[in-house]
Amino acid sequence: MQTISITQARKLILSNQKLNCSSLNPQKIIEHLGYVQIDTISVVQRAHHHVFWSRDPKYKPSDLDDLVDSRKVFEYWSHAASYLPMREYRFTLPMKRDFKSNPNSWFPRDEKMMNAALERIKSEGPLRSKDFKAVKKGNTGWWDWKPAKKALERLFMEGRLEITRREGFQKVYDLPHRVIPCSIDTSMPTGDEYIDFLINRILRHHGIATVDEIGYLKNKATKDKIGTRLNQLCEDGKTVQVGIKGIETEYYALIKTLNSVAKTNSKIHLLSPFDNLVIQRKKLNTLFNYNYQIECYVPATKRKHGYFSLPIFKGHQAIARVDCKADRTNKQLLVNSLHFEKGINQDAVKGKIEAKLMQFAKFNSCSYNQ
Numbered sequence: 213m214q215t216i217s218i219t220q221a222r223k224l225i226l227s228n229q230k231l232n233c234s235s236l237n238p239q240k241i242i243e244h245l246g247y248v249q250i251d252t253i254s255v256v257q258r259a260h261h262h263v264f265w266s267r268d269p270k271y272k273p274s275d276l277d278d279l280v281d282s283r284k285v286f287e288y289w290s291h292a293a294s295y296l297p298m299r300e301y302r303f304t305l306p307m308k309r310d311f312k313s314n315p316n317s318w319f320p321r322d323e324k325m326m327n328a329a330l331e332r333i334k335s336e337g338p339l340r341s342k343d344f345k346a347v348k349k350g351n352t353g354w355w356d357w358k359p360a361k362k363a364l365e366r367l368f369m370e371g372r373l374e375i376t377r378r379e380g381f382q383k384v385y386d387l388p389h390r391v392i393p394c395s396i397d398t399s400m401p402t403g404d405e406y407i408d409f410l411i412n413r414i415l416r417h418h419g420i421a422t423v424d425e426i427g428y429l430k431n432k433a434t435k436d437k438i439g440t441r442l443n444q445l446c447e448d449g450k451t452v453q454v455g456i457k458g459i460e461t462e463y464y465a466l467i468k469t470l471n472s473v474a475k476t477n478s479k480i481h482l483l484s485p486f487d488n489l490v491i492q493r494k495k496l497n498t499l500f501n502y503n504y505q506i507e508c509y510v511p512a513t514k515r516k517h518g519y520f521s522l523p524i525f526k527g528h529q530a531i532a533r534v535d536c537k538a539d540r541t542n543k544q545l546l547v548n549s550l551h552f553e554k555g556i557n558q559d560a561v562k563g564k565i566e567a568k569l570m571q572f573a574k575f576n577s578c579s580y581n582q
Contacts, residue, residue: 213452213453213454213455213462214452214453214454214455214470215454215455215456215457216454216455216456216457217456217457218456218457218458218459218499219528221419221420221454221456221463221499222499222500222528222529223528224419224420224465224469224470225418225419225420225489225499225528226489226525226527226528227419228416228417228418228419228469229245229267229417229418229419229488229489230244230245230267230417231266231267231479231481231489231525232477232479232527233267234268234269236267236268237268238264238268238271238275238276238278238279239279239284239285241263241264241267241268242264242279242285242295242296242297243297243299244416244417245263245417245488246290246296246297246300246413246414246416246417247290247294247295247296247488248260248263248264248294248295248488249263249290249291249292249293249294249486249488249491250287250292250293250294250295251484251486252381253508253520255508255519255520255536255537255538256520256522256536256537256538256545256572256576257273257538257575257576259484259485259486259487260276260294260295261273261276262483262484262487263484263486263487263488264276265575266481266482266483266484266487269571271575276295279295280295280377280378281377283298283391283392283393284297284298285297285298286298286301286374286375286391286392287374287375287383288304288307289304289307289369291428291429291491292486298392298393298396299396300409300413301392301396301397301398302396302397302398302399302400302401303401303406303409304371305371305398305400305401306400306401306406308369308370308371309371309400311369311370312370312371318365318366318369319362319366321366322359322362322363322366325359325360325362325363326363326366326367326372328363329344329360329363329364329367329373329385330367330372330373332344333373333385333386333387334387337386338376338377338384338385338386338390339384339385339386340379340382340383340384340385341358341360341361341364341382341383341385342382344358344360344361344364345358345360364383364385367385368383368385371388372388373385373386373387373388374386374387374388374390374391374392375391376390376391403437404441407434407437407438407441408441410426410427410430410434410438411426411438411441411442411445411451411464412466414426415451415464415465415466415469416466416469417488418488419465419469419470420454420463420464420465421463421464421465421495422461422462422463422464422495423435423438423439423442423464425492425495426438426442426464428492442464446464449467450466450467451464451465451466451467452464452465452466452467452470454470456499459498459499461498477527478526478527478564479526479527480524480525480526480561480564480565480567480568481523481524481525481526482522482523482524482534482565482568482569482572483522483523483524483525484522485504485506485520485521485522485523487523489525490502490504490523493505496530500529500530501530502523502530502553504523504530504533506520506521507519507520507521508520516551517533517535517549517551518533518535518548518549519535519537519548520535520536520537521533521534521535521549521551522534522535522536524565524568526561526564530553531552531553531556531561532550532551532552532553532556532561532565533550533551534547534549534550534551534565534569535547535548535549535550536548536569536572538573538576538577538578539578540577540578543577543578543579544573544578544579544580544581545569545572545573545576545578545579545580547569547580550565566582569582570582
């Protein structure tokens, strides 16, 4: 086992998150991170764009459209709905297989509606859920999530449909062979290949991780396989157990990653609540002493930091959170509140945060008045 300090652990994570790297283009960013979560909330620029911008200041939302159009990325489920690198398509197949084998997962399978939806798309080409007739239920005036929408989503989760693009924010469904390039490997990975994929993906973009983090949202059997495989990789000299001073938890890292930590700097990072760095809140609290919660799902009277507060880091240290909103009508970035972490010299960082907010405003097609 190799022991490192908590500061070294933080630097290792930031280095592998590529937040201090300005040389990556959007394709390289998503291929390194492994996924970028899709966000439905648009208080500020949506998370899937924000994550790219945090690592590439020149990023434009149209860059993601280009990746979709050129079939460099596709949509599926990671820990949530996400954009994924097309080259890793085959590693979504185990989840699709499992979903298909459980007819009552999520919502029951409606074979009649699913077959009807498939036939329409086969004959008519790509369709949205709104292209199917909605069914009104009862006398309440409320519209249920219509059967066609459920059928389309079920077909998508089973891998029998893909999302070819979005129009506005509406999914457009099509047959897999019309979306997935013929050059892409679509063979089902073996059990060992899939476990290796899970391990390498998180260690590649997080630097260090526990068995539970690698198996996030997976069942116990999968986590047991991850633990066994990690021990084998340690014996083979490809991974190493990592202890962090003052923390009892056991972590793992790739040998090549542990030995190639880039220097961190004092850049300000204004992150999305769904950024890959901060999405595992327990890890964020343990290693960065940053107790972060997105409060848009919390009743207004119980919010402490605002509806959609954004984490702020300086180098490898969590220093604050800012609740802001893009007022698109008046093209202004509104800052509702700014909260600093304990012990932060506010005067030393306020100027840098203001400068970052001005950049963020521009990214949101807004101006910002300090």
